[in-house]
Amino acid sequence: MxxxxxxxxxxxxxxxxxxxxxxxxxxxxxxxxxxxxxxxxxxxxxxxxxxxxxxxxxxxxxxxxxxxxxxxxxxxxxxxxxxxxxxxxxxxxxxxxxxxxxxxxxxxxxxxxxxxxxxxxxxxxxxxxxxxxxxxxxxxxxxxxxxxxxxxxxxxxxxxxxxxxxxxxxxxxxxxxxxxxxxxxxxxxxxxxxxxxxxxxxxxxxxxxxxxxxxxxLPPFGDWVQNSLPIDPLHVSGLIEEGSSCNALSITTEDCSYDSIADQVSGVFIGWAKLEAHGFSKAVISTGWDLSLNTPKRIMEVHLINSNYSVKKEKLQLLLVGYIRMLPDKDNILDALKITEKDQSIARAALDLPIFSQHKNRNLLL
CATH class of the missing domain: 3.40.50.1000 (HAD superfamily/HAD-like)
Known part of the structure; x- marks a missing residue:
């Protein structure tokens, strides 16, 4: 425009x-x-x-x-x-x-x-x-x-x-x-x-x-750090879906509590993941809405950084602490949610910075 x-x-x-x-x-x-x-x-x-x-x-x-x-x-x-x-x-x-x-x-x-x-x-x-x-x-x-x-x-x-x-x-x-x-x-x-x-x-x-x-x-923002925007932490808890791959964890509203997340939360975020059996990991989280159904449904994809262990259906806690980008405008929500290599690279570097790492142990109790 x-x-x-x-x-x-x-x-x-x-x-x-x-x-x-x-x-x-x-x-x-x-x-x-x-x-x-x-x-x-x-x-x-x-x-x-x-x-x-x-x-x-x-x-x-x-x-x-x-x-x-x-x-x-x-x-x-x-x-x-x-x-x-x-x-x-x-x-x-x-x-x-x-x-x-x-x-x-x-x-x-x-x-x-x-x-x-x-x-x-x-x-x-x-x-x-x-x-x-x-x-x-x-x-x-x-x-x-x-x-x-x-x-x-x-x-x-x-x-x-x-x-x-x-x-x-x-x-x-x-x-x-x-x-x-x-x-x-x-x-x-x-x-x-x-x-x-x-x-x-x-x-x-x-x-x-x-x-x-x-x-x-209007005057521009100047608050981005390492290609990420610091945000007030958003907490999510739930279960990993059956069939999730090692690093790409799928979570849907049937398995997940989004009580603290407003409907206007959409895009690709960085944060901390804590799995019941495996502890903490850096993570990239993409979230949006599947509008193909009669009732809109929130969907999340979580990519664990540098994690090679086998993942089964288990409890998961997420703390979103930074924002990277909006979702692309695509008809298929699963395509829009795909996390890129660039997203992962940003997460690796940014989450080592104190402004993001300070949140690692906050409110992540399974």
Whole structure:
């Protein structure tokens, strides 16, 4: 895409900056169980990014709950508030916020949540209150997303023209609102397998780790080390699949827990592997989504560096500490996940550096 110089960046919150969905997973299921109901995932996905009052009314109607929308909200919101402190930033977010704030780029936060909930959520993240010059909730404007009102108001308060803003969103509702404001729109989808819902965005990324400031006329990053980007460690645990080769270990969601990994984690990473029977090893890890099925499925390939022992089905712990590159755009996910000799060479050298090696013994307990 052509270079577009932006004067300010406006972010959505839930799913874009904070992985609140993962932190609050199971609340809706448990709540509906009280009334003998189960969540309809298709309907729940369509509610992504909606205003809370609209979502509450739809939930009461869809599941025929013996409650008013107000009663439903009063009953379930305390359950969500208890979990918000557990929400982690989406990978790449802290790096991007710090970088833009350091270089004096005006930042806004515009969410379909009400203001008091936004302030509660960001209060648990160090420094975030200081990053944003403008924070707006749905109660600060006449119409919430997909109306562009909240983005137009954010641009106004930032003192810039909407067309000179970059808006970063994760939901189709938010992308539509952002596009209607006249701003440039970057989508980092939280709905896997529904890329058509994001097609109006100016650019789609699977991860904010792939954000390129130069595309938007913003100051470049300078934090890559030995061809790798240091990241906040991501922990994965699971079982190696039967039939995995010595160095190429296949792991799928049936065998693996991804509770700490946001859906927007995609690409080739370096890190440390610990096998139940063989101990520690340097590793290259590629991960992405298989969208060929009715239900999107996360897949991981792990290549152990300089390991020649025979591998059977056994427990595996992974700690991802660095990022190398995005996955190539290929129809076959297995082809996209292939780890190259260059990836392995980068891992060998980078993982000897203190910035990466310091994590070797952290949280890898089988």
């Amino acid at each position: 052509e270079l577009h110089r932006v004067a300010a960046v406006i972010f959505d919150l839930d799913g874009t900056l904070l992985d609140t969905e993962r932190a609050t997973r199971g609340i809706m299921k448990d709540f509906l169980l009280r009334y003998g109901k189960v969540p309809d995932m298709e309907k729940e996905e369509k509610r992504l990014g909606q205003m809370q009052k609209d979502s509450a009314a739809a939930i009461v109607r869809d599941y025929e709950l013996p409650l008013t929308p107000e009663e439903y909200t009063e009953a379930i919101m305390p359950l969500y508030r208890e979990r918000w402190p557990q929400a982690n930033p989406v990978p790449g977010v802290v790096r991007l916020l710090r970088h833009l704030h350091k270089h004096g780029v005006p930042l806004g936060l515009a969410s379909n949540s009400v203001r008091k909930h936004i302030e509660t959520k960001i209060s648990h993240q160090q420094g975030w209150k200081e990053y944003f010059s403008v924070v707006l909730g749905v109660d600060d404007v006449k119409n919430g997303k997909p109306s562009p009102d909240i983005f137009l108001e954010a641009a106004k308060r930032l003192g810039v023209d909407p067309t000179s803003c970059l808006i970063i969103e994760d939901s189709p509702v938010g992308v539509r609102a952002a596009k209607a404001s006249g701003a440039k729109v970057l989508a980092v989808p939280s709905l896997q397998g529904q890329m058509e819902c994001y097609s109006i965005a100016d650019l789609i990324l699977h991860s904010l780790l792939d954000f390129q400031p130069k595309l938007w006329g």
